[in-house]
Amino acid sequence: MDPNAEEPAPILFIGQHESQREVSVNSQLLGDAQSLGYDLLTAPITTTHFQSRVLTILADYVKLISKNTLPDALPLPNIPPLLPKDTDLSPEDSNSALIAVASPWIDLGSKDPLIAHISRQVLNAEVAYAAFVGISSILVQGPVQGSDVAQYSRAILEALNLGPYVQIHIVMPMTGELEMEGFDGEHLSELARKQYVTEEDEDDDSELEPFAAWETWDTIRSFCNYSQKLTGYPVLSKTHQQLLTRFLRLRFPPWLLLVDVDAIKPMEEAASGGAPLEPTPAESAKSGTPETKDPVSHLRYIRHLQQTQPSRPPMERFGQGYQDYIQSPLQPLTDNLESITYEVFEKDPVKYEWYERAVAAALKDLRKKLGEKHEIVVAVVGAGRGPLVTRSLRASKSTGIPIKCCAVEKNPNAHVLIQRRNATDPLWNGQVLIYKSDMRAWPGPTVNGEVRQVDILVSELLGSFADNELSPECLDGVQHVLHPDHGINIPQSYSAHLTPIATPRIYSDLLTRPADDLWETPAVVMLHQYDDLCTITNASGERTPDVKETWSFHHPIAPAILTHAFVRAGGASDAGGWTGGDGKNEHNVRSCKVSFKAQDRGVCHGLAGYFETVLYAPEDGSKKVELSTNPVTMKAKSEDMISWFPIFFPLKKPIFVPDDAEIEVSMWRQTDDRKVWYEWFVEVFAQGAKGKRVKVGSSELHSSKKNGCLM
Numbered sequence: 001m002d003p004n005a006e007e008p009a010p011i012l013f014i015g016q017h018e019s020q021r022e023v024s025v026n027s028q029l030l031g032d033a034q035s036l037g038y039d040l041l042t043a044p045i046t047t048t049h050f051q052s053r054v055l056t057i058l059a060d061y062v063k064l065i066s067k068n069t070l071p072d073a074l075p076l077p078n079i080p081p082l083l084p085k086d087t088d089l090s091p092e093d094s095n096s097a098l099i100a101v102a103s104p105w106i107d108l109g110s111k112d113p114l115i116a117h118i119s120r121q122v123l124n125a126e127v128a129y130a131a132f133v134g135i136s137s138i139l140v141q142g143p144v145q146g147s148d149v150a151q152y153s154r155a156i157l158e159a160l161n162l163g164p165y166v167q168i169h170i171v172m173p174m175t176g177e178l179e180m181e182g183f184d185g186e187h188l189s190e191l192a193r194k195q196y197v198t199e200e201d202e203d204d205d206s207e208l209e210p211f212a213a214w215e216t217w218d219t220i221r222s223f224c225n226y227s228q229k230l231t232g233y234p235v236l237s238k239t240h241q242q243l244l245t246r247f248l249r250l251r252f253p254p255w256l257l258l259v260d261v262d263a264i265k266p267m268e269e270a271a272s273g274g275a276p277l278e279p280t281p282a283e284s285a286k287s288g289t290p291e292t293k294d295p296v297s298h299l300r301y302i303r304h305l306q307q308t309q310p311s312r313p314p315m316e317r318f319g320q321g322y323q324d325y326i327q328s329p330l331q332p333l334t335d336n337l338e339s340i341t342y343e344v345f346e347k348d349p350v351k352y353e354w355y356e357r358a359v360a361a362a363l364k365d366l367r368k369k370l371g372e373k374h375e376i377v378v379a380v381v382g383a384g385r386g387p388l389v390t391r392s393l394r395a396s397k398s399t400g401i402p403i404k405c406c407a408v409e410k411n412p413n414a415h416v417l418i419q420r421r422n423a424t425d426p427l428w429n430g431q432v433l434i435y436k437s438d439m440r441a442w443p444g445p446t447v448n449g450e451v452r453q454v455d456i457l458v459s460e461l462l463g464s465f466a467d468n469e470l471s472p473e474c475l476d477g478v479q480h481v482l483h484p485d486h487g488i489n490i491p492q493s494y495s496a497h498l499t500p501i502a503t504p505r506i507y508s509d510l511l512t513r514p515a516d517d518l519w520e521t522p523a524v525v526m527l528h529q530y531d532d533l534c535t536i537t538n539a540s541g542e543r544t545p546d547v548k549e550t551w552s553f554h555h556p557i558a559p560a561i562l563t564h565a566f567v568r569a570g571g572a573s574d575a576g577g578w579t580g581g582d583g584k585n586e587h588n589v590r591s592c593k594v595s596f597k598a599q600d601r602g603v604c605h606g607l608a609g610y611f612e613t614v615l616y617a618p619e620d621g622s623k624k625v626e627l628s629t630n631p632v633t634m635k636a637k638s639e640d641m642i643s644w645f646p647i648f649f650p651l652k653k654p655i656f657v658p659d660d661a662e663i664e665v666s667m668w669r670q671t672d673d674r675k676v677w678y679e680w681f682v683e684v685f686a687q688g689a690k691g692k693r694v695k696v697g698s699s700e701l702h703s704s705k706k707n708g709c710l711m
């Protein structure tokens, strides 16, 4: 995971789709398409022969019931099994490169039970046959205007269960209505009987509603329980490069289908002249003119975009393969990290540099305050393999302020490495005092037979949500070694931040995992395929997520608080802790209630968490040295830092968020003196009549107590 490694072009599977393919799809045509540069080809599952048969059955039935005085007494018609003439597909090895297309003329959500019944049978017969011949990817048209989305979703759910490998892609418009193109003859929706068509359906104004298509898709996927075998297939009216770039940065980029462009002709006809590879967009546009007749101009253009994608930011390159991948947060206090884990941290191009600046600034301030005679003691607590020791020594060198440097580490294996480094690294020069100890039990450094107080205490015990790796508890425990008057902690403070998000990908991933307490455990995840539900416009007019602070910690803490905690630890004071224990860690309890304004409707699947930290604020008021993973401030504070992915607090049941709703998040950091855990609760309010605030949804109270971080 070298962040500087050269990037290969992103993978992009491009297929070709003709809604009225004139030639039948077989391995020969597929071979021709592949030699032109396509990866995939669509193939209708059934032929017009099948469509005519179905329409005849329908017409006969309608005739029959119109003559019958008791039409309800007649059973609904059945579609007989497929005949050889009904389909061109057969089992072939090459079928894995085909996408089967279900008949676009059916209306699965028709309010006319007859039409819905026929449509369902057509879809089931087609999906079952496609699965039988070994094609697992199937395109199905989304619900047509006026159709019942729940009814449609039910049909999709049934179809998904027809084969273990069936993967259905629903064709959805980005906005407005789905175009009913690409087939000869009638659409079944036009044959719905009058009594089942309401005026409302005919005047459906969904075209004016930008979120109608998303809402339909959300209903379908919720109905199908977020099945990973189901995806939406957006139909774009024009090439949209930025959208393509976003797609290409997904962990699993979607396939692209070039629809009704550059029909594939048998090879002999198409063999005329090859354009050079990778033309510019202008060349590509030119080559598509009738004079030159490039048979694959659109494909070339997309390939050109694929090859010329802008390079990804360092975090994305570093996290390649980790997008939306759920990990348990590290617990470096209870577990001992592996060398490789430290090695990954150490690749960060920003974090260590910033620590060096912070130590240098603190050294200068202390030198001013204490004078040249005072030898400044710097202790790196939780030193790992020693990068912050090196940075402290470098800060000493660059400022010309000598220091006595100590390193404290409780991981016995890392302790071996720092001892070795002390012996071999010329910068360390055998001068670093090394202690194998839990920092909370460390009495401080012994210099010339005397225990000395520490002037600067450097640590990096931060998790993705700031305090979730128990930095507050560890730093309280080692504060006794810090000089009480002028001692400096680096970091001086840190804060946790959050914002509500929609992330169906992570939600559906969690659904597939057996452990129930996954919903009660915050996860570290490089968020990728997600939407911020609440955004604000910043001073430069850009929309950014509305990320709010939940709480913060400052070090060193007031001595009176530590003394009180010490007294409570013995059980001699007060009535004990609120949530268990004697209450000795209760000063590290936090809670918040933060409110967010959603602009557009969506679904809240959980909360994205970030942190910010002030490593050091120089006393002359010059720029603070800060780190941030908060998307709103990270660019200004620590652009390109890669050490931390965000944290995600999931919701067991997603909550629908209407337009202009308010999302209120209550969160707690709890402790019982043995461990620390989080609790979170989300409520959604809509604007009711006369401006009243109406609660429209809430989560249950989630708690990570069972998987809390051990102190």
Ligand SMILES: C[S@@+](CC[C@H](N)C(=O)[O-])C[C@H]1O[C@@H](n2cnc3c(N)ncnc32)[C@H](O)[C@@H]1O
Pocket: 332, 333, 336, 337, 342, 345, 346, 381, 382, 383, 384, 385, 386, 387, 388, 408, 409, 410, 411, 414, 437, 438, 439, 440, 459, 460, 461, 462, 474
């Ligand atoms: C996140 S790592 C940072 C390592 C290194 N300072 C760096 O920045 O690359 C935190 C380190 O602190 C150590 N640590 C955590 N809690 C500690 C404690 N109570 N006493 C001593 N070391 C501790 C862990 O073993 C781990 O090596």
